[in-house]
Amino acid sequence: MAPTLADPFNDSSALIDFVINQGNGVKGLSELGLKALPKQYVQPLEERVCMTNIVPQGSIPIIDMSNWEDPNLAKSICDVASEWGFFQIVNHDVPVEVLENVKYATYNFFRLPAEVKNKYSKEHSSSNNEALEWKDYLSLFYVSEEEASALWHSICREQVLDYMKKSKVVIKQLLQVLMKGLNVNEIDEAKESLLMGSMRTNLNYYPKCPNPELTVGVGRHSDVSTLTILLQDEIGGLFVRGNKGDDWIHVPPIKGSLVINVGDALQIMSNGRYRSAEHRVVANGSKNRISVPIFVNPRPVDMIGPLPELVANGEKPIYKQVLYSDYVKHFFRKAHDGKKTVEFAEL
Numbered sequence: 001m002a003p004t005l006a007d008p009f010n011d012s013s014a015l016i017d018f019v020i021n022q023g024n025g026v027k028g029l030s031e032l033g034l035k036a037l038p039k040q041y042v043q044p045l046e047e048r049v050c051m052t053n054i055v056p057q058g059s060i061p062i063i064d065m066s067n068w069e070d071p072n073l074a075k076s077i078c079d080v081a082s083e084w085g086f087f088q089i090v091n092h093d094v095p096v097e098v099l100e101n102v103k104y105a106t107y108n109f110f111r112l113p114a115e116v117k118n119k120y121s122k123e124h125s126s127s128n129n130e131a132l133e134w135k136d137y138l139s140l141f142y143v144s145e146e147e148a149s150a151l152w153h154s155i156c157r158e159q160v161l162d163y164m165k166k167s168k169v170v171i172k173q174l175l176q177v178l179m180k181g182l183n184v185n186e187i188d189e190a191k192e193s194l195l196m197g198s199m200r201t202n203l204n205y206y207p208k209c210p211n212p213e214l215t216v217g218v219g220r221h222s223d224v225s226t227l228t229i230l231l232q233d234e235i236g237g238l239f240v241r242g243n244k245g246d247d248w249i250h251v252p253p254i255k256g257s258l259v260i261n262v263g264d265a266l267q268i269m270s271n272g273r274y275r276s277a278e279h280r281v282v283a284n285g286s287k288n289r290i291s292v293p294i295f296v297n298p299r300p301v302d303m304i305g306p307l308p309e310l311v312a313n314g315e316k317p318i319y320k321q322v323l324y325s326d327y328v329k330h331f332f333r334k335a336h337d338g339k340k341t342v343e344f345a346e347l
């Protein structure tokens with residue numbers, strides 16, 4: 001039962017109980033039709049998205065993958081990964097139906113009754129002591145098909161597995177090109193495992209919000225991944241910090257495209273040659289939005305640091321070797337705070 005007082009969530013324990021313990025999520029809050037955003041979601045002024053910092057005509061690069069072996073294409077991918085760390089790809093080999101299916105599966109999962117969703121999603125949006133994010137998500141860590149069959153809900157299992165499987169082809173193409181750009185010409189089994197030894201897919205649901213200007217869907221952060229592949233729907237709202245500092249650039253939805261971003265692990269392994277870009281998602285006052293990122297990661301037990309090939313070439317390492325699971329723990333220890341996490345690995 002939803003609380004019915006005038007300010008039903010003045011008491012934070014009532015809010016936590018409704019959103020988390022009962023499994024209603026932020027979507028449940030949104031569907032109560034509240035006139036005002038519960039105070040727990042009001043972000044400090046400096047974390048709200050200020051429209052004056054948005055570059056109206058700005059756009060992140062779009063890369064056509066039809067001819068991915070073309071050396072010019074390889075060069076653009078490496079340049080964009082160094083300058084921006086963020087781009088969209090079109091004409092990749094992931095079929096549009098696979099993308100559509102995983103989007104429907106995401107809507108379907110979040111439409112399930114609260115008590116069912118609660119059994120499958122144990123993680124909740126991060127808080128920075130002061131404010132929660134206006135988002136629900138389901139995180140699916142891939143171990144094996146068997147484990148997915150046992151642990152993932154059947155409403156989205158096949159669709160997510162298919163999306164991951166088909167995306168792996170393009171992930172390998174991109175990593176191959178990016179490694180070549182560092183003069184790492186051979187990706188043996190050990191290197192492949194270091195670059196993409198574990199994968200996690202999140203189903204993100206951003207419900208429509210009574211006061212979108214006061215909160216965020218996701219606060220400023222860079223991903224801890226090697227690469228992130230992200231599918232977004234047609235609503236929009238993802239912003240990337242431009243390569244020159246304080247401006248934010250919208251990532252417009254393009255049907256059939258995938259958004260690619262460099263994560264901190266690749267920034268560290270490339271000794272800073274590729275950069276992970278800060279990004280965030282605004283809340284929306286009139287529409288629900290979904291996105292489905294695949295985080296391509298090292299394995300938790302891997303040590304990450306500048307690749308030995310770079311150091312052997314005489315490059316001075318700017319990062320130390322860190323255990324990947326420690327890096328991830330460090331990221332989750334605090335709320336989203338832009339690109340600060342990477343300092344953990346600096347020498």
Ligand SMILES: O=C(O)CCC(=O)C(=O)O
Nearest residue numbers: 204218232238281291293
């Ligand atoms: O929803 C989006 O567009 C981005 C989500 C994101 O940045 C993340 O889940 O790490």
Ligand SMILES: [Fe+2]
Nearest residue numbers: 221222223279
């Ligand atoms: Fe992200």
